[in-house]
Amino acid sequence: MHSEFSLDRLGWSAFYSQQLSLEDLSAGYPARVSNVQRNLVTVLCEQGSLDVVVPPRLATADAAIAVGDWLLIEHEAPRVLRILERRSLVSRMAAGVEQRMQAIAANLDTLFVVTSCNDDFNLSRLERYFTVAKHAQVEPVIVLTKSDLCADPAPFVAQARSIAGDIGVLALNATARTEAEALAPWLGRGQTVAFVGSSGVGKSTLVNALVASEAQTTSGIREHDARGRHTTTSRQMFALSSGAWVIDTPGMRELKLGSMEDAVSAVFDDIETLARECRFRDCRHRDDAGCALQAAVVASRLDARRLDSYLKLLREAERAGQSIRERRAIERRWGRMHRHITSRRGGPGT
Numbered sequence: 001m002h003s004e005f006s007l008d009r010l011g012w013s014a015f016y017s018q019q020l021s022l023e024d025l026s027a028g029y030p031a032r033v034s035n036v037q038r039n040l041v042t043v044l045c046e047q048g049s050l051d052v053v054v055p056p057r058l059a060t061a062d063a064a065i066a067v068g069d070w071l072l073i074e075h076e077a078p079r080v081l082r083i084l085e086r087r088s089l090v091s092r093m094a095a096g097v098e099q100r101m102q103a104i105a106a107n108l109d110t111l112f113v114v115t116s117c118n119d120d121f122n123l124s125r126l127e128r129y130f131t132v133a134k135h136a137q138v139e140p141v142i143v144l145t146k147s148d149l150c151a152d153p154a155p156f157v158a159q160a161r162s163i164a165g166d167i168g169v170l171a172l173n174a175t176a177r178t179e180a181e182a183l184a185p186w187l188g189r190g191q192t193v194a195f196v197g198s199s200g201v202g203k204s205t206l207v208n209a210l211v212a213s214e215a216q217t218t219s220g221i222r223e224h225d226a227r228g229r230h231t232t233t234s235r236q237m238f239a240l241s242s243g244a245w246v247i248d249t250p251g252m253r254e255l256k257l258g259s260m261e262d263a264v265s266a267v268f269d270d271i272e273t274l275a276r277e278c279r280f281r282d283c284r285h286r287d288d289a290g291c292a293l294q295a296a297v298v299a300s301r302l303d304a305r306r307l308d309s310y311l312k313l314l315r316e317a318e319r320a321g322q323s324i325r326e327r328r329a330i331e332r333r334w335g336r337m338h339r340h341i342t343s344r345r346g347g348p349g350t
């Protein structure tokens with residue numbers, strides 16, 4: 001592995017440099033996050049690679065540090081001063097009751113949504129990924145792996161294209177190094193891409209194929225699980241000789257939407273256009289009288305699956321917004337109470 005990287009090689013641009021004042025630069029230097037494991041963050045910078053400490057206020061924030069992030073690191077000690085504003089951020093609602101946003105990868109140009117030509121293939125799940133990519137302002141590309149394991153990948157490609165609009169769709173055998181070359185148009189110098197999708201679809205296989213020339217770099221990607229499978233356990237960024245950066249991520253069982261109603265609307269603009277014809281403005285598009293969407297389903301002009309997927313994602317995004325607002329209100333109340341108590345004690349925080 002290279003021991004040092006120029007800022008330019010790391011993907012630095014004017015967008016980031018204009019965020020730093022002279023004061024910032026006398027306090028610290030920029031570095032890019034290549035690996036995140038709980039509170040341990042590895043960064044790459046002009047001096048090489050180092051592990052840095054994340055202060056609690058940054059570790060527990062909504063959408064805390066993600067692989068691909070640019071950080072300002074203190075000159076004096078390996079400590080994070082702040083996260084630079086992101087060009088793009090792929091995030092989801094954290095699993096569990098926490099109601100926090102979890103950052104998946106930052107400053108991406110392309111999101112490779114990986115699924116395989118088998119049971120994993122699911123149109124509604126692809127629409128979910130498109131929504132997350134739209135919200136993140138990152139271009140999604142669908143990669144259908146295991147083309148070699150199915151009799152004919154063409155029907156999978158056709159189905160994916162039917163919902164993809166102008167999104168790219170590729171089918172390939174990820175275990176054949178030469179086939180990964182189909183991704184080259186997205187892997188130019190300074191580009192950052194990430195692979196996301198369910199466990200076992202071939203994300204690491206693709207990353208391995210792309211970084212094949214730097215063999216020892218790839219050995220860190222995989223760890224055996226109890227069943228002897230190589231399953232990815234952390235998000236990690238690798239350099240390609242083309243000058244691009246690729247991020248491998250662990251398989252996701254659930255990609256829960258955050259508050260992103262606008263992204264849902266954009267992904268399903270065909271449905272939203274049609275919905276203007278509904279008789280009532282507050283139509284729920286279920287069994288309401290005069291619903292243009294239900295009529296379109298009956299007339300086979302709209303897929304019932306696509307309508308369900310739209311309604312489900314819209315409700316999920318609305319609920320996420322609601323629960324995030326509720327959580328923040330609770331935190332504000334606790335914050336006020338805390339300040340009140342410390343001020344009565346004559347402590348700080350008044």
Ligand SMILES: Nc1nc2c(ncn2[C@@H]2O[C@H](COP(=O)(O)OP(=O)(O)OP(=O)(O)O)[C@@H](O)[C@H]2O)c(=O)[nH]1
Binds near residue numbers: 198233
């Ligand atoms: N035949 C064939 N096998 C593939 C293909 N893609 C992946 N595999 C195999 O599928 C298995 C899982 O691949 P991985 O690359 O580890 O899957 P992953 O998406 O990284 O999985 P997680 O790290 O658990 O999220 C491996 O045994 C691969 O060799 C493909 O296109 N064709």
Ligand SMILES: [Mg+2]
Binds near residue numbers: 204205232
């Ligand atoms: Mg993997």
Ligand SMILES: [Zn+2]
Binds near residue numbers: 294
């Ligand atoms: Zn309706």
